[in-house]
Amino acid sequence: MEKMPPIAKIYEAYSCLADKRIELNTENAIVTSSDRKKNYTIKWKENDYSSTDNASYWQGYPGYPILALLMLQNKLHYNQEIISYFKDINWHALNEKHKRNYEAAIEEVLETISYDKDIIKKETEKTYEELKNMTINIKKKI
Numbered sequence: 001m002e003k004m005p006p007i008a009k010i011y012e013a014y015s016c017l018a019d020k021r022i023e024l025n026t027e028n029a030i031v032t033s034s035d036r037k038k039n040y041t042i043k044w045k046e047n048d049y050s051s052t053d054n055a056s057y058w059q060g061y062p063g064y065p066i067l068a069l070l071m072l073q074n075k076l077h078y079n080q081e082i083i084s085y086f087k088d089i090n091w092h093a094l095n096e097k098h099k100r101n102y103e104a105a106i107e108e109v110l111e112t113i114s115y116d117k118d119i120i121k122k123e124t125e126k127t128y129e130e131l132k133n134m135t136i137n138i139k140k141k142i
Contacts, residue, residue: 001136005061007128008102011109012064013071014078014086022068031065035092040065043142047135050142060138064091067131076131079123085113
């Protein structure tokens, strides 16, 4: 992969899965944003992925919609046990509140979780390391 996302995008993908905000079709996937105001379309062909979310389209790294899709496709492994702790999190509002300081947003969320934070962080880092070794391409259009 040419460009890696911030690790925060994995946490955002957890929320997407926990909220069931991703609808998988045969030709594409539709993801609803955490504030429920936008929809993003993901398309893929083999190892090429495109998405209309800002991170994927403008920054060239896989945004949380693509990461959530990779998890659903069982191409990117994650600890299913921790997903439910990320339900109903408005990442858009949190990221604005923290002026795009993703680490601060993650820490605020982790403070509210009763599960072992070290396990969550280690599992997320494991997923991030796996992502580094994936052979996928982020394209503007497929």
